[in-house]
Amino acid sequence: xxxxxxxxxxxxxxxxxxxxxxxxxxxxxxxxxxxxxxxxxxxxxxxxxxxxxxxxxxxxxxxxxxxxxxxxxxxxxxxxxxxxxxxxxxxxxxxxxxxxxxxxxxxxxxxxxxxxxxxxxxxxxxxxxxxxxxxxxxxxxxxxxxxxxxxxxxxxxxxxxxxxxxxxxxxxxxxxxxxxxxxxxxxxxxxxxxxxxxxxxxxxxxxxxxxxxxxxxxxxxxxxxxxxxxxxxxxxxxxxxxxxxxxxxxxxxxxxxxxxxxxxxxxxxxxxxxxxxxxxxxxxxxxxxxxxxxxxxxxxxxxxxxxxxxxxxxxxxxxxxxxxxxxxxxxxxxxxxxxxxxxxxxx
Ligand code: UD1
Numbered sequence: 001x002x003x004x005x006x007x008x009x010x011x012x013x014x015x016x017x018x019x020x021x022x023x024x025x026x027x028x029x030x031x032x033x034x035x036x037x038x039x040x041x042x043x044x045x046x047x048x049x050x051x052x053x054x055x056x057x058x059x060x061x062x063x064x065x066x067x068x069x070x071x072x073x074x075x076x077x078x079x080x081x082x083x084x085x086x087x088x089x090x091x092x093x094x095x096x097x098x099x100x101x102x103x104x105x106x107x108x109x110x111x112x113x114x115x116x117x118x119x120x121x122x123x124x125x126x127x128x129x130x131x132x133x134x135x136x137x138x139x140x141x142x143x144x145x146x147x148x149x150x151x152x153x154x155x156x157x158x159x160x161x162x163x164x165x166x167x168x169x170x171x172x173x174x175x176x177x178x179x180x181x182x183x184x185x186x187x188x189x190x191x192x193x194x195x196x197x198x199x200x201x202x203x204x205x206x207x208x209x210x211x212x213x214x215x216x217x218x219x220x221x222x223x224x225x226x227x228x229x230x231x232x233x234x235x236x237x238x239x240x241x242x243x244x245x246x247x248x249x250x251x252x253x254x255x256x257x258x259x260x261x262x263x264x265x266x267x268x269x270x271x272x273x274x275x276x277x278x279x280x281x282x283x284x285x286x287x288x289x290x291x292x293x294x295x296x297x298x299x300x301x302x303x304x305x306x307x308x309x310x311x312x313x314x315x316x317x318x319x320x321x322x323x324x325x326x327x328x329x330x331x332x333x334x335x336x337x338x339x340x341x342x343x344x345x346x347x
Contacts, residue, residue, distance in 0.1 A: 001025050003067065007074065012252055016252075037075070068263060088176055129157065174308050205219055224286070225344065246335065254329070271323060278328060
C-alpha cells in the first residue's frame with residue numbers, strides 16, 4: 001500500500017517508516033522538523049519531504065494515489081505553561097483538520113491516528129463500597145502530606161487502580177491531552193462526512209532507541225536515562241508507586257503497521273485501541289531498574305509532585321489483540337535494559 005506518514009522524522013515516525021517499508025509498503029514521509037521536538041540541528045531522514053501539514057497545496061500533492069494516511073505529526077509532551085496552548089491547537093488541532101480536509105479532496109478514505117493514553121486523564125478505580133468510580137481530583141493538602149493516591153469521590157475512602165479500557169470517559173488534564181481528544185473527534189467527524197475509516201492508537205508510555213533526550217517535553221524514561229548518564233540519581237516524584245505501562249517504540253511501530261493493514265477492511269467510523277505492553281510498572285521500579293543496568297547512583301524518591309500528573313494509568317491490551325491482532329513483543333525488563341545504551345536523539 002502507499003502510505004503518507006506525517007511526522008516521519010520523529011521518534012515514533014522513524015520507527016514506523018522502517019517497519020512499514022520492511023512490511024512491503026511504499027512510504028511517503030513528511031515532517032516540518034518542529035524546533036521544539038528536533039532542536040535546530042536535526043536533519044531529515046533520506047527521502048522525507050520537508051513541509052508543514054497545514055499547507056493544503058502540499059497535502060494535495062503528497063496525497064496523490066495514497067491508500068492510507070498514518071498521522072504522527074504533533075506537538076507532544078505535557079507542555080511548560082499556558083503559553084504552549086496555541087502551539088498545541090495550531091499543530092495538533094488545525095494540522096489534523098487541514099489533513100482531513102485534504103483527504104476529503106483527494107478521496108483518501110483511510111486514516112491511522114497517533115492518539116495517547118492522556119485522553120483518559122486518571123485511570124480506572126474501584127471503591128470497595130461504591131464500585132467503579134472516577135477518582136476525586138487530588139487535593140494539594142493531601143499531596144503536601146505525601147498522600148498521593150486519589151480517593152473515592154463519594155465516600156472519600158481508599159480506591160484500587162485497575163486496567164483502563166477504551167470505553168473510559170475522556171478527562172483531559174493538559175493542552176496536549178485536549179488536542180489529542182480533538183484529533184479523535186475531528187477524525188470521527190471526517191469518517192461520518194466522507195464514509196472514511198479511522199483507527200486511533202492510544203499510545204501508553206513510549207520509550208526506546210531514538211527517543212528525544214532530556215527536554216521539558218520529554219517523558220520520564222529519557223529524563224532518568226539522561227540523569228544517570230550525567231552520573232546523577234534519577235529524581236522520582238511522589239512516592240515512586242505511580243503506575244504506568246511502558247511500551248517499546250518497535251512495538252508501537254508494529255501496531256501502526258497492523259493498523260495500516262487493518263483500517264481498510266475495518267469497520268467504518270473511528271475505532272480506538274490502547275497500545276501498551278500489558279505490563280504494569282511503577283515509576284520507582286523503572287528508575288531502579290535503569291540505575292542498576294547503567295551502574296549509576298540509586299534513584300532519589302523526592303516526594304515532589306506536578307499538578308497535571310495523573311497518579312496511575314495502566315491499560316488493558318485486550319482490544320488491540322482482538323481488533324488488530326497486535327500484541328507487544330518487548331517487555332519492560334528487556335526494553336529498559338536496552339534503553340541503558342540506546343542512542344537518544346539530540347546528542
Ligand atoms: C507521557 C508523555 C505524554 C504521552 C504519554 C503516553 C511526556 C512529558 N509525557 O505521559 O506526552 O502522551 O506518556 O505516551 O512526554 N516523573 C518523575 N520524575 C521526573 C519526571 C516524571 O518521577 O523527572 C514521574 C511523573 O511524576 C509521572 C511519571 O513519572 O508520575 C510519568 O511522567 P511523564 O513521562 O512525564 O508523563 P506521563 O503522564 O506518563
